[in-house]
Every structure is written in structure tokens, then in C-alpha cells.
Amino acid sequence: MVSLRHSPSARSLGLLALSLLSTFSTVSARLTSHGLSVTLNDAYYYISPFSGSVVVHPNLLKDVPAVFGFKPVTVIQGEVAQAGIQALLVKWDESDDVFQPAFARAIFLAGCKGSCKAKMKVISDASSIVPLNITTIPSGPYFLEMATGSLYPVYRLYEDFAGAFMQALIHTPDGKFQPMFAQIPGSAALTVGVPSRLYFTKTAAKPLAGVRLGVKDISRLAGVKGSNGNRAWYDLYPPATYTGPAIQRLIDAGAVVVGTQKTSQFANGESATADWVDYHSPFNPRGDGDTGGSIRGPAGVQGPFGNRPSHGLVSLDNVMPLSPTLDTAGFLVRDTAIWDAANAALYGSNYTSLASSKPKYPKTIRTIEFPTDPGASAASKLLIDFLNSLVTFVGGTVTLLNLATEWAATGPKGPPALAQYLNTTYPMIITKEQIQLVREPFYRDYAVAHDGRRPFVNPVPLVRWSYGDIVSASQLQDQDDVKASFMKWFNTEVLPPVADPKQCSSGLVLYIGSSGGQNPRNRYSNGSGVPFGFSSNCISVLVEVPDSVFPVGEVLSRSAITAHDEALPVAIDINAAKGCDGLLVKLAQDLVKAGIIPEPRPGGSINGGAILMRRSFGAVDIWN
């Protein structure tokens, strides 16, 4: 696509007549290419607007068909014998969702020693093999611009069928981002592009080379406008001038940002039907359930791993705050090796990877509100089987953890029952902090720009902020003290760290993340108001320990919508002592290896399979 930009010209007709000549002589026309969308056989592609400086001799490729002056070609770097080319291309075709044999009609062979100018058969097509003396361009598929001989990188285009994205992006050569200008058929769906995996080679410095990353639209990216899930915010503020260090560290480690993704408004928990007014909530590809929460909620209902890091170990600079006292940033990820590498990049020296050591797993396993009767439901059986396997695996023992009872027995004297004691801690802290850091400057800036108006805000943030308005500064101070006292108690009495870095945590605390229940979005909810109360998923939030979600399997559940048994994930949350984030990832790796938990696949179930309403673009998921 191209866009034509011109400088403003005179608007009045009279003035136009008088100044026609001078206007035309001073108008500047800047024609900017934003890339080009094409199809090659049955796949949609996007030709990057940014070529390398590589120039080759296009007239060598007379037999290869061109589209709009572009020809699909392949670059092969490194020594490869002619006999090995076909096997290499077959491997690429299987491992990369962007490459296809049609790119191999013309092959630029770097490291070619002269004998390779001959024509030869490759994947049943006659291919032209052309030597290339440039070693700076990575292997993979390209489009060659016939007019200039420049090679342009290729992106495969996908429909955002789940409505998960806010904006599809490509990296620009100056280290920023710009929108991907491409649209393929889809109903109210963005088009997202992914570059060929073949361009990226994993190294010690780039352990995430080519790993595709979607970024929640509260983390700012250089050159990109953000929304925080709010249209007025998106409209009001200019693109970010820099990428926050958390995301920048992932990019520096080789990750490829493919877009920003939806967030509940201002990161306040919202229900799909009732609350997502400004933007529509994403769909869950597994069954007909809903998403919710930030990392752990979606992980529980969709079946990937998900982690809430120990508080304070990951920089949140240039990320919209809910509450700096409580906020962290983590991943939804399927592959446990990528999870470990991504944590190492994200946390830097705050992360201790145990991936290549032999950990001493804690033997004290504590469960909160766990099922005891495997016959009660398929989910109960999965959870109990998992618990038994875990206990055997670490050679430990299980004890029940009832925080209320333990708090009553060993907690600091004075405060009331735990449920009452912690009832307003979370809502007071998040609302007071977000009002000050987000709402106030937003309302001020919006009023200045719009004649004193207030912006539209969804019901949930409004209800929560209204609550925060009646909380006094001294009440907030009290709740900061409550948090500190609960944290101190939990981190010394319930789950203290141990000095040995190979063990790190004195125990593991388990609670149920998701038991395969349905939460269909075609039911009106009663509205989610102020999040009072205390439950197991608040532990990590208040005491700063890591909390990771592990899929343990899935259960069939009769859907009233599809009149069919749908597979819904069952997931467990595991807490370890503060700073023991690496232990949980290693545990996930070892449990996958031991066959105790599944490594989730992309698709309609944890084991893969078709996704309803997804167009057929081949079996490969973009999240790898």
C-alpha cells in the first residue's frame, strides 16, 4: 500500500484561483511505501517496506514470475552442498510457517563456490540457483524488487480471529515500531503479520531470536499510540517516545513484537458481556469460556503456562500502573524453554535460572481448598492425580493449608479474622494509586484538550475509582500497614525462603487455577464492582511471591451453546517463596519432561485441534 501525503493548501476557492500557481509550485508530495500485500499460491503475505542494502542481479531470474515487479526468492547462507539443498528446503517448509516451496524458484546461494550456477531440480520445480557474495542477509524467503534488485523481508499474514489484538506492528530500522498496513479477509478482525523464523538464529546473546511477542496495551512501545483499553486515551496522547525497559530487554534478546493486545480497561478486571464497552473482549479459542484477570486468569481458562513474577524484580517503567505497590509483568507461554529464556531476559540479574542445574525441590507441599474425592468430577480426578504425581516426583508430603486458621494461631496479635483483616486491602490500594497516577492526569489533560469535558470510561474503572474517592489517606496508610504485616507473617511463617539457591523455597503452595468450569459470555453478569475480599489468588499479590499457572489437563464439558462436549483446561497455581521464580519454571520443565503435565499445543484444545471459526491458514500457530 502507498499513501500520498501533501502539505495543506489554501481552502478558499477565491484564494485558490489567485494562488493556484504558487500553491502548485510549493506543494511537496512525499510518497511513502508502507509495504505491499500479496498472495503467493494460497497464502497471504506482506512485503516489508524496509529492504536491507542488498542488491542482486535480477536479470538472472527471467523464468521466475513477478507480481507488481516483485519476485519470490530464497536466500541460503552458509556452506550447503547442492545435494543438500532439497532436504534443507523441505525442513524449512515444515518448520517455518512463512516459507513455502514457491519461494524456491530462485535461490541465492551464499558460500557458493562457482559450481552452483547450473539449473537443478528442487521440490519438483525447476529452480534457478544464483551465487550470492553477500553474507550479511539472513537465510529465508524474500521478495526481490526487479527494478532495483533489492531484497525485502516477507511476513505471513494471519487473521486475528480471536479479536485479541489492538494493533498489528512491525519493527522499523530505527528501533521503533509502525503499524502493519495489511488487511486480509476477516470479520471485524485485524490482520497480524509474522516474519519468517528463518531470519533469526538463536545465540547466547539472542536466546529469543525470532520468538513472536504480543504486548498488552498498557506497555508503551516507541512510535506506537497506546490505549490502556480506552478510546479517549488512545485519541488523546501521542505515540510513545521510547519502549519500556521490560519489553526492550525482550527485543534485545531477539523477540519480535507483532502487535499490541487488548486489556481490560486500565487493567481493571472486567466481564466480557457487561463491561467491555470501549472495545470488545477477546474470545477464548478453547471452548466458549471467558478471559479475566491479567496473566493467571487467561492462563487458567486457555491452558498455557502463565506467571506472576515476584514483585519488584521486573521493571515497570513506561507501563501504565494499576498499583505500583502490587503490579508485576509476566508471560503467557506454551514452551517452557522459551519461558525460562524470556524470564532471564526480562528480569536480567534478578532471575536465577535453574534450567541447566539439578534443583532440590521443596518437599513441603501445601494445598488450599483442594478436592479430596477423585470421583467427584473429572477435574477433581485430574487435580488429585497431579498432586499425587507431584508429591512422588519431589519425594515430599502434602499438608492442607488453611490460612485463616493459621493466621488465627500464629498471626500477629490484635487484628481480626483474616477475611475481614484483608477485605479492603486490595481495593483501597489499587484505586487510590490509580486515581493519583492515571485518572487525575488523564482527566486533566482531556479537559484541556476538549473544552472541559470528561472522557468516556467503562463502568468497572468508574465504580472502582468512585470507591477510591471515598477512601481517606489514613485508611490507605492503614491498608499499606495491613499488607506489610500479612506479607511479613506469610513470608516467615508459611512460605519462607531457604538459603540454598538450588532449593530457594521452603515449600510449594498449590491452589486451583481453573477446574474446567464454563463462564459463557452470552449471560448477563451482575456487574463486577469493587473487588472486596480475600481469596487464594490474592496471596501473591499481597505478599510479593511468584505465582505460576500450570495446565494439568482438560475436561469435557457439555456446552449449552454448541450442544457438544467441549474440552476446557484445568490448571493449578503454584506459589514459591519470593525470588524463587526460576524454581517454578524448572519445575514446569521437569514435569513436562516426566509426562506429569502436558506441554500445551495451539488449537481448540490443549492437545491441539481445530479452532472453531478460525479460517484455515495451516496448522501453525503464531505463538511459539
Ligand SMILES: *[C@@H]1O[C@H](CO)[C@@H](O)[C@H](O)[C@H]1NC(C)=O
Ligand atoms: C559481489 O557481486 C557483485 C555483482 O556480482 C559485484 O559487483 C561486487 O563487487 C561483489 N562484491 C564482492 C565483495 O565480491
Ligand SMILES: *[C@@H]1O[C@H](CO)[C@@H](O)[C@H](O)[C@H]1NC(C)=O
Ligand atoms: C531488578 O530489581 C531491582 C530492585 O527491585 C530493580 O530496581 C531493577 O530494575 C530490576 N532489574 C530489571 C532488569 O528489571
Ligand SMILES: *[C@@H]1O[C@H](CO)[C@@H](O)[C@H](O)[C@H]1NC(C)=O
Ligand atoms: C468487605 O467489605 C465490604 C464493603 O465494606 C462489605 O460489604 C463486606 O461485608 C466485607 N466483608 C468482610 C468479610 O468483611
Ligand SMILES: *[C@@H]1O[C@H](CO)[C@@H](O)[C@H](O)[C@H]1NC(C)=O
Ligand atoms: C446474578 O445475581 C442473581 C441473584 O443474586 C443470581 O441468581 C444470578 O446467578 C447472578 N447471575 C450471574 C450471571 O452471576
